[in-house]
Amino acid sequence: MPYSKKHKERTRKSILESAQSLFSSKGFSAVTVNEVMQDCSLTRGAFYAHFKSKSELYSEALKFSATNxxxxxxxxxxxxxxxxxxxxxxxxxxxxxxxxxxxxxxxxxxxxxxxxxxxxxxxxxxxxxxxxxxxxxxxxxxxxxxxxxxxxxxxxxxxxxxxxxxxxxxxxxxxxxxxxxxxxxxxxxxx
Amino acid sequence: MPYSKKHKERTRKSILESAQSLFSSKGFSAVTVNEVMQDCSLTRGAFYAHFKSKSELYSEALKFSATNxxxxxxxxxxxxxxxxxxxxxxxxxxxxxxxxxxxxxxxxxxxxxxxxxxxxxxxxxxxxxxxxxxxxxxxxxxxxxxxxxxxxxxxxxxxxxxxxxxxxxxxxxxxxxxxxxxxxxxxxxxx
DNA sequence: ATCTATATATGATAAAGGTCATATTTAGAT
DNA sequence: ATCTAAATATGACCTTTATCATATATAGAT
Missing domain, CATH: 1.10.357.10 (Tetracycline Repressor, domain 2)
Incomplete structure (x- = not known):
């Protein structure tokens, strides 16, 4: 099993942080999946290992931001x-x-x-x-x-x-x- | 000169009415130029005889709605x-x-x-x-x-x-x- | 060192939609 | 009736972007 156990979790969190900040300032459709990923130094391909759609990301980012x-x-x-x-x-x-x-x-x-x-x-x-x-x-x-x-x-x-x-x-x-x-x-x- | 003088003006107003209502309920990017035109029984081709872009329509609809x-x-x-x-x-x-x-x-x-x-x-x-x-x-x-x-x-x-x-x-x-x-x-x- | 499951990157696909070029229709002027 | 400029419709183009299939890189287990 490659990557430490917490690696994926950390990546997910970092995606959520970028998403939260970008969605908040520009809204759902003005933000691109690619843009979110680049904001945390990843490429769009990795995205779908963490979330199943842009909509899901949006909701998760919303929940995440509530706790933060x-x-x-x-x-x-x-x-x-x-x-x-x-x-x-x-x-x-x-x-x-x-x-x-x-x-x-x-x-x-x-x-x-x-x-x-x-x-x-x-x-x-x-x-x-x-x-x-x-x-x-x-x-x-x-x-x-x-x-x-x-x-x-x-x-x-x-x-x-x-x-x-x-x-x-x-x-x-x-x-x-x-x-x-x-x-x-x-x-x-x-x- | 075809069409009565006021025809174009009326059409423009009708586009603005549809735009106002659609933009208000769905926001800029969830509304399509085509959708606006169909809402007033026209096709997208006619649009650019009245406005030079979707953005211009949005602003004009905003002004229009203020007066109404x-x-x-x-x-x-x-x-x-x-x-x-x-x-x-x-x-x-x-x-x-x-x-x-x-x-x-x-x-x-x-x-x-x-x-x-x-x-x-x-x-x-x-x-x-x-x-x-x-x-x-x-x-x-x-x-x-x-x-x-x-x-x-x-x-x-x-x-x-x-x-x-x-x-x-x-x-x-x-x-x-x-x-x-x-x-x-x-x-x-x-x- | 090597093997392997998993994470990430790359490239491809396809759909949506704004815009424009071109064809067609309209109704007032003659 | 016909002619014509203006309005409208149709079809095409091209960009953007979400999504997925495939290739590659990573790091823990052996």
Whole structure:
């Protein structure tokens, strides 16, 4: 048995990392299987030893990115939940995020998902529900009394990032993000 | 000179209508020039007498849809501005909108625009600014004191519709929309 | 050192779709 | 009725790209 046991697993992971980053920034059809493979220094032939189609890769990349997202990161013990939540949300509503550092697929792929298969949609929905859950948990006592209220908050931050990515006028982008950060504070008071 | 003067103009408009509807629901690359033409009972050959490329069509469809949107519709004289605004926002945050009736490209194409050319981005930004302006106008005295606050409201409604389109669980979609309608009322009080 | 299962690379195939060249049809002007 | 410029249709071309078949290289087991 050639190659160490973990070799394939590592390659798969590296493909997923490239895929995640490329799909997030360009969407499903603007990304090529070949492009993904070259991004991790492989050629397209190797691809089908890992995934059975480009669609499968897309869904797997989506799942992968959920487990690697900022939101999924463990809170440092020395930071309070509220402080941590505040950092997460400010990071989410930042120019850096809009520019593509650690892109959140919920915002970057929102309309792209619509034309993908059920598996992709399921992965997206799962990530979305998880985002709501995590925010509520960290907000603790400052979470909205009515749990569904969180849905408008996540709509807002996802929408803000999605729209901001299309806007070339950076001063307008800053205003959008600032306005949402402000609004977040008023929705989760104490944050 | 064959065909009445207005014939070509009418055909162009009909192409734009089909394009608007198809692009909005499926995005740029999932729509085919041929598909657009067949949708208005023409064949692909006629296309290039009207537009010089698929990209140009996309941008033109975006501009076209801005002038035909619900938001651009004239307010009936017998309806108060606030009442009208309330109707507009409730319509925006409705299942029917999510399902594709009179789709707003700001929500339906948010992430699609990112991979398009400058012309498309400009058209998108223009429509976006216009949405903010119109809401502020109709809100009148109830508009946010700080005009930039409107940006978080539009982020929210655009995000809500964009996300809702991806979610197959209709009961969750209803909750998202309801939560945003509620939030709109609290942001524009008196509405 | 050699053997071998597995990973990766190379080359081929085929389908899709944007674009254009050419043929055909249309309806207003004469 | 006929003529003609403009609109539309048809057929072809060519690029792109997902996918697969086949060849090669890798590294652990012997």
């Amino acid at each position: 997202s900022e939101l999924a990161k463990m809170k440092p013990k020395e930071t309070s939940s509220k402080e941590w939540l505040s950092q997460l949300l400010n990071g989410y509503l930042s120019i850096e995020h809009v520019n593509g550092e650690k892109p959140c697929p919920l915002a970057f792929l929102a309309t792209d998902i619509v034309s993908q298969d059920k598996t992709a949609k399921k992965a997206y929905a799962h990530t979305y529900k998880n985002m709501n859950k995590i925010i509520i948990e960290y907000a603790g006592a400052d979470a909205p009394r009515n749990k569904d209220d969180i849905l408008s908050l996540t709509s807002m931050i996802i929408g803000a990032v999605a729209v901001s990515r299309t806007i070339e006028d950076k001063s307008l982008v800053k205003k959008i993000l600032a306005s949402c950060r402000q609004q977040v504070r008023s929705m989760l008071d104490g944050i | 949107s619900e938001l651009a519709k004239m307010k009936p004289k017998e309806t108060s501005s606030k009442e009208w605004l309330s109707q507009l926002l409730n319509g925006y945050l409705s299942i029917e909108h999510v399902n594709g009736e009179k789709p707003c490209p700001l929500a339906f194409l948010a992430t699609d625009i990112v991979s398009q050319d400058k012309t498309a981005k400009k058209a998108y930004a223009h429509t976006y600014k216009n949405m903010n302006k119109i809401i502020i106008e109709y809100a009148g005295a109830d508009a946010p004191r700080n005009k930039d606050d409107i940006l978080s409201l539009t982020s929210m409604i655009i995000g809500a519709v964009a996300v809702s389109r991806t979610i197959e669980d209709k009961s969750l979609v209803k909750k998202i929309l309801a939560s945003c309608r509620q939030q709109v009322r609290s942001m524009l009080d008196g509405i």
